[in-house]
Each structure stands twice: as structure tokens, then as C-alpha cells.
Amino acid sequence: MLRLFLLLLAFVFAPAATGPHAQGQPVTNMRLYMFDCATLKNRDPGTYSLARDQVQALDMSDPCFLVVHRQGTLLWETGLNDGVYNRTGGGGARHDIIGQSLKSQLAEIGYKPTDITYLAMSHHHGDHSGNANDYASATWIVQKAEREYMFGATKPPTLNNDEYIALKDSKTIVIEGEKDYDVFHDGTVILIATPGHTPGHQSMYLKLPKTGSLVLAGDLWHFPGERTFHTIPKVDMGKPSGVQTAASRAKIEALVKKTGSQLWIQHDIISNLNLKKSPLYYE
Numbered sequence: 001m002l003r004l005f006l007l008l009l010a011f012v013f014a015p016a017a018t019g020p021h022a023q024g025q026p027v028t029n030m031r032l033y034m035f036d037c038a039t040l041k042n043r044d045p046g047t048y049s050l051a052r053d054q055v056q057a058l059d060m061s062d063p064c065f066l067v068v069h070r071q072g073t074l075l076w077e078t079g080l081n082d083g084v085y086n087r088t089g090g091g092g093a094r095h096d097i098i099g100q101s102l103k104s105q106l107a108e109i110g111y112k113p114t115d116i117t118y119l120a121m122s123h124h125h126g127d128h129s130g131n132a133n134d135y136a137s138a139t140w141i142v143q144k145a146e147r148e149y150m151f152g153a154t155k156p157p158t159l160n161n162d163e164y165i166a167l168k169d170s171k172t173i174v175i176e177g178e179k180d181y182d183v184f185h186d187g188t189v190i191l192i193a194t195p196g197h198t199p200g201h202q203s204m205y206l207k208l209p210k211t212g213s214l215v216l217a218g219d220l221w222h223f224p225g226e227r228t229f230h231t232i233p234k235v236d237m238g239k240p241s242g243v244q245t246a247a248s249r250a251k252i253e254a255l256v257k258k259t260g261s262q263l264w265i266q267h268d269i270i271s272n273l274n275l276k277k278s279p280l281y282y283e
């Protein structure tokens with residue numbers, strides 16, 4: 001009986017994901033890896049209701065993240081599409097730059113797309129969902145309103161969903177009623193409903209054993225100036241989406257205050273310069 005109990009314990013606590021730890025390096029602490037999934041060049045601060053002197057840099061970072069938890073892995077964002085942007089030093093009308101594919105950056109630390117247990121994105125826009133088709137074997141976690149907009153009744157006819165079309169058939173956890181979702185049921189990785197920028201936009205709260213807690217805020221803010229000067233993107237001003245954005249920002253600010261979290265604005269290229277990039281990681 002005791003042996004059976006120990007065997008069960010060993011099973012429960014065995015790492016579920018493959019990766020470097022499968023080759024003899026057990027992950028005892030949760031890890032967060034950050035990848036460079038593009039640089040978005042020469043953005044217009046006016047789009048976000050900011051003057052030129054209210055932003056330090058016009059380029060935006062476009063990171064992706066991998067959370068490695070004892071019970072599995074979660075990929076947060078998939079960056080700009082490799083095929084469209086060709087990964088050869090430029091692409092698109094705005095000359096956005098992609099250095100290395102997300103797949104190759106994951107391979108560098110020992111993960112294949114099929115090793116990803118969960119996929120979650122802040123929202124469906126192309127700089128976040130570009131390579132989502134590669135991760136359709138993962139369980140996709142999405143707010144109901146976002147999935148409806150991507151594939152369902154509220155999808156605009158002009159919206160091109162080719163770059164994430166495979167998610168339509170993925171095993172999916174649909175979060176209803178704008179609730180937050182505790183991915184591993186232990187309070188360490190929580191998807192926070194923050195609608196506004198898109199109907200089912202979400203942010204991610206992490207509680208890391210050494211780094212402490214942090215919030216990856218998706219596109220709730222793009223330039224840090226939006227947080228400093230409380231500006232709403234022009235397209236949302238005077239609209240329900242603008243009201244939602246303001247409420248979602250207030251929700252995140254309250255969470256940050258309550259938990260003493262760091263807040264990472266994902267597109268803030270200057271702050272992101274100082275963050276550790278894969279193969280280094282936070283734990």
C-alpha cells in the first residue's frame with residue numbers, strides 16, 4: 001500500500017512537459033523564458049493619443065514567453081508570422097524586423113511545438129497570433145468573446161484569420177463571463193480578463209518563486225506614456241471599448257498594487273532591453 005502511495009506520488013510530481021529537464025535537469029522551480037518575436041518599427045504615437053515627446057522610442061518590442069511549470073508548459077503569444085515576414089531581416093510595409101523564428105528559439109531550449117501543453121495569447125492581432133497554427137496541438141485557453149470574434153458570430157467579414165485558423169479545431173478551454181482563469185490551479189499562473197483592446201483581451205499574472213509576482217499586460221498599454229498620461233488609443237476613444245480599456249487598466253493597477261507585482265508592458269522596447277532573454281530565464 002505504501003509502495004503504491006509512493007508510486008502515485010512519483011507520478012503526480014513527475015514533470016509533465018518534455019524539454020531540457022527531460023534530459024536530466026528537473027525543473028524544481030517554475031521558469032519564465034522570454035523570446036524576441038519581432039521588432040515593430042516606427043509606430044505612430046498619435047495612434048495611442050500621445051505626442052511625439054511623450055514617447056522615448058518609436059519602435060516596439062514584440063516578445064513571446066514560455067512558462068515552464070511542474071504540471072506542463074504554457075506559451076504566451078506567438079509573435080509575427082514567420083512566413084509573411086520571412087525572417088530575413090524585414091517584411092511588411094512597416095519593415096518590421098524578425099531575427100529568429102519562435103520555433104527555433106524554443107528548439108534552442110529543448111522544446112518542440114508538440115511539447116507545449118497550453119497556448120494563451122493576450123488577443124488575436126497579428127503580432128500576437130502570427131504563428132499560432134504551429135501550436136494547435138496545445139490546449140488553447142481563450143476568453144469566449146475573443147473566440148467568438150475570431151471564428152464565431154461576431155467575426156467581422158474582413159478579418160483574416162488564416163494565421164490562427166488551426167486553433168478552431170484545437171482542444172480549447174473557453175473562459176465564460178469575463179472570469180479570470182487559474183491555469184495550473186495553484187495560483188501561480190492566472191489569466192486575467194482585461195477586455196477593451198479586443199473583446200476578449202487578457203493579461204497574465206505570474207507568481208515566480210524567486211522573482212516574485214509580475215503581470216504581462218498584453219496590449220492594455222503599448223507605449224509606457226499611455227500609462228503615465230492615461231491616454232486611450234484613438235480608435236477606442238468615446239467607444240465602449242475605450243471604457244472597457246480604462247476599467248481593465250484599473251483592474252490591473254489594483255492587482256499590481258495588492259500583490260506588489262512588476263508590470264511588464266510587452267511592447268515597451270526600452271524596458272524590455274533590460275529583461276533576460278532565452279536561453280536565460282526568470283524563476
Ligand SMILES: [Zn+2]
Nearest residue numbers: 125127128219
Ligand atoms: Zn500588439
